[in-house]
Amino acid sequence: MVTQISIFLPNRPNQLAKVTGILMKEKVNIRALTVSETSDYGILRMIVSDPDKAQKVLQGSFLVDQTDVIACALKDAPGGLNEIATVLGDSGVNIEYLYAFVGKATQAVLILRVENQMRSKAIDVLGNAGVRIYDPEEIYSM
Amino acid sequence: MSDQVRYWAKEIETMPRAQLQDLQLRRFKELATRCYTKVRHYKQKFTDMKITPDDIKTLDDVKKFPITVKADLRDNYPFGLFAEPMENIVRIHASSGTTGKPTVVGYTKHDVDDVWTETMARSLVCAGVWRGDVVQNAYGYGLFTGGLGAHFGCERIGAAVIPMSGGNTERQIMLFQDFGSTVLTATPSFAAYLAEIIKQQKIDRKLIKLHTGVFGAEFWTEKMREKLETAFAEVNATGKFNAIDIYGLSEIEGPGVSNECIFKKGNHIWEDHFLAETIDPKTGEPTAPGEPGELVFSTITKEGIPLVRYTTKDITSLNYEKCDCGRTHVRHAKITGRSDDMMKIKGINVFPSQIEYVLMKIPGVAEHYEIIVERDILDKIKVRVELTPKTFSDSMAELENLKRTIEKELYTTLQINVAVELVAPNTIPRSIGKAKRVIDMRKEG
Structure with missing residues (x-):
C-alpha cells in the first residue's frame, strides 16, 4: 500500500512554500500532489519519496496525516x-x-x-x- | 408630532420624588415578603444573612439584601425562582444563559398587563409615539422578549403595530412605503442597515414617513444616534428623525424597563415598578448618583419571577434630577459597557462561556479558540477553532462535517448563526493568565 501524506494548509500566502522548503532541505522528493481547498484552508495531499521522513520533518510546523x-x-x-x-x-x-x-x-x-x-x-x-x-x-x- | 411632550401615566411619571420613594419602600417590602414566603432560594438567602422583610424601615435598608445574579437563575433552572404556580403563569420567555441552558422567566397576567405592557406603553409615549402612529416592529418575535414586548405596548397606546419581526430587509422596506410606517422599533444596527438600503434603492422620500426609531437590545452610542438620525432624515419625507434608546432585559421584564424621552438625556427608569441602584462591581457596595456602577434592579411589583437586587452587569450611572420633560423618574446614562464578558450580537446576548460550552462538547476540538465579532453594517460573529491531530485527516468531507456540526451546535445554543473557521494548531495566540478569547472589531457605535 502506498502511503500518502496529507497536510492542513491555511489559505494564506507562503504556506505551500513553507512545506516545499522543508521538503527540499530534507531532500524529500515529491512524486505527485493534489490540493483541495475551501475559502479558509486547503488540504495538500502528496506522494513523496519517503513518507515517514516527510511526516517527521513536517509535523512540527503543520498538521500532517498519513493515509493508505x-x-x-x-x-x-x-x-x-x-x-x-x-x-x-x-x-x-x-x-x-x-x-x-x-x-x-x-x-x-x-x-x-x-x-x-x-x-x-x-x-x-x-x-x-x-x-x-x-x-x-x-x-x-x- | 414627535417633538411634543406626552405622558401615558402622567400622575405617576411626574410624581414628586418623596411620594415615589414612599411607594417604592412599600413595594420593596411587599417584594421581599413575596420572595421570603414563596421562593425557597430567597428564604434561604435571607435566613443566611439573618434578615427578614420586617427589617425594612427605609429605602436605605435595601442594601442589606442579597444581590441576585444570572447564575441564580441558572442554578434554579427552569422554574425554581418562580413565586407562582404554573396555574398563575401566562407567559414564559427565555434569554441566553452563560452556558448551554437559557435563563427562563415567567409572567403572571398582572406582570404582562400591569407591569410590562404598562411600562412599554409609557416608554413608547415617552419616545414620541402616539395613537395614529404605524409602528413597524422589527424586533424578533419569539422567546426573545423584544418583539412581543414592543407589540403589546403599541396596542396598549392605540398605535397600529405591524408585527414584522426581524430580518427580511426587502419586505421591511416595501412595508415602509406601502403601509406608511411612522415608527420603527428595531436594533440600532439593523436600523442602520435598513436606512442604508433605502438610500441605495433611491426610494422616493415622500413615501418614507418614519419620524421616530425606538432602538435597543444592543449597546449604542451618541455617535451612532447622530448617524442614525442623519441617515433616516436623508431618506424620509420630513427630513427629521428621532432615534430614541429603549432598554430592558428579560430577567426584569424585557424591553421597557427604561426609555429615553424626546430630550434624549438618559433613559427614564419606571421606578414605581423597578427600584434601581448602581453598585461597585468589585465590592458590591452602592455607588453614588452620577458615579458609574453596575445597574441593579428590584422588580418591586412583579409576581411571576420577583427578583431582589438583580444585577444586570451593565455599567452606567444614575441621574435623579428632574428632566426637561417633567418626569421625575431617575435616568440612567447610556450603557458604557459590561462588568462581565457578555456580548450583544444582533440584539441577542452571547457569552463566550456559551461558545466554550458548545465547543467542549464536541470531541476532538482543542481548547484553543477565538471569537471574532465584526460589524459590516450588520453584526457578524465568527469562531476560529484549532484542529488537533485527532480531528485532522486527508478527508475534506470530514473536516467540513466537523465545521458544520460545530455551526449547528452553536446555533442550537445561541440562536444566531456563527461562522466557524477551522485553523491549524498554534494559530491562535496564547496568552498568559486569562485568555483573551474575544476580538470585537465593531467600530464605535
Whole structure:
C-alpha cells in the first residue's frame, strides 16, 4: 500500500512554500500532489519519496496525516480511466478522490483513495481486471 | 408630532420624588415578603444573612439584601425562582444563559398587563409615539422578549403595530412605503442597515414617513444616534428623525424597563415598578448618583419571577434630577459597557462561556479558540477553532462535517448563526493568565 501524506494548509500566502522548503532541505522528493481547498484552508495531499521522513520533518510546523492509498497503472490512452472507474463502480467501491501523474513510458499512475474497509476489495477487483497495482517502493522511487 | 411632550401615566411619571420613594419602600417590602414566603432560594438567602422583610424601615435598608445574579437563575433552572404556580403563569420567555441552558422567566397576567405592557406603553409615549402612529416592529418575535414586548405596548397606546419581526430587509422596506410606517422599533444596527438600503434603492422620500426609531437590545452610542438620525432624515419625507434608546432585559421584564424621552438625556427608569441602584462591581457596595456602577434592579411589583437586587452587569450611572420633560423618574446614562464578558450580537446576548460550552462538547476540538465579532453594517460573529491531530485527516468531507456540526451546535445554543473557521494548531495566540478569547472589531457605535 502506498502511503500518502496529507497536510492542513491555511489559505494564506507562503504556506505551500513553507512545506516545499522543508521538503527540499530534507531532500524529500515529491512524486505527485493534489490540493483541495475551501475559502479558509486547503488540504495538500502528496506522494513523496519517503513518507515517514516527510511526516517527521513536517509535523512540527503543520498538521500532517498519513493515509493508505492505492497506486495503480493507468493506460495513457482514451478509455484508461473509464476502465478503472467501471471496475470499481460495478463492485460497489466508492472513490473518495483520485489524482494521476504520468509515470514512465506509456503508463500513467493513478492514486486512488477509497474507504478504508473497501481498500482490499478494490485492490482485488482491480487486480482481477488486469490492472497493475504498484508496490510502494516502485512509486517512491519512480 | 414627535417633538411634543406626552405622558401615558402622567400622575405617576411626574410624581414628586418623596411620594415615589414612599411607594417604592412599600413595594420593596411587599417584594421581599413575596420572595421570603414563596421562593425557597430567597428564604434561604435571607435566613443566611439573618434578615427578614420586617427589617425594612427605609429605602436605605435595601442594601442589606442579597444581590441576585444570572447564575441564580441558572442554578434554579427552569422554574425554581418562580413565586407562582404554573396555574398563575401566562407567559414564559427565555434569554441566553452563560452556558448551554437559557435563563427562563415567567409572567403572571398582572406582570404582562400591569407591569410590562404598562411600562412599554409609557416608554413608547415617552419616545414620541402616539395613537395614529404605524409602528413597524422589527424586533424578533419569539422567546426573545423584544418583539412581543414592543407589540403589546403599541396596542396598549392605540398605535397600529405591524408585527414584522426581524430580518427580511426587502419586505421591511416595501412595508415602509406601502403601509406608511411612522415608527420603527428595531436594533440600532439593523436600523442602520435598513436606512442604508433605502438610500441605495433611491426610494422616493415622500413615501418614507418614519419620524421616530425606538432602538435597543444592543449597546449604542451618541455617535451612532447622530448617524442614525442623519441617515433616516436623508431618506424620509420630513427630513427629521428621532432615534430614541429603549432598554430592558428579560430577567426584569424585557424591553421597557427604561426609555429615553424626546430630550434624549438618559433613559427614564419606571421606578414605581423597578427600584434601581448602581453598585461597585468589585465590592458590591452602592455607588453614588452620577458615579458609574453596575445597574441593579428590584422588580418591586412583579409576581411571576420577583427578583431582589438583580444585577444586570451593565455599567452606567444614575441621574435623579428632574428632566426637561417633567418626569421625575431617575435616568440612567447610556450603557458604557459590561462588568462581565457578555456580548450583544444582533440584539441577542452571547457569552463566550456559551461558545466554550458548545465547543467542549464536541470531541476532538482543542481548547484553543477565538471569537471574532465584526460589524459590516450588520453584526457578524465568527469562531476560529484549532484542529488537533485527532480531528485532522486527508478527508475534506470530514473536516467540513466537523465545521458544520460545530455551526449547528452553536446555533442550537445561541440562536444566531456563527461562522466557524477551522485553523491549524498554534494559530491562535496564547496568552498568559486569562485568555483573551474575544476580538470585537465593531467600530464605535
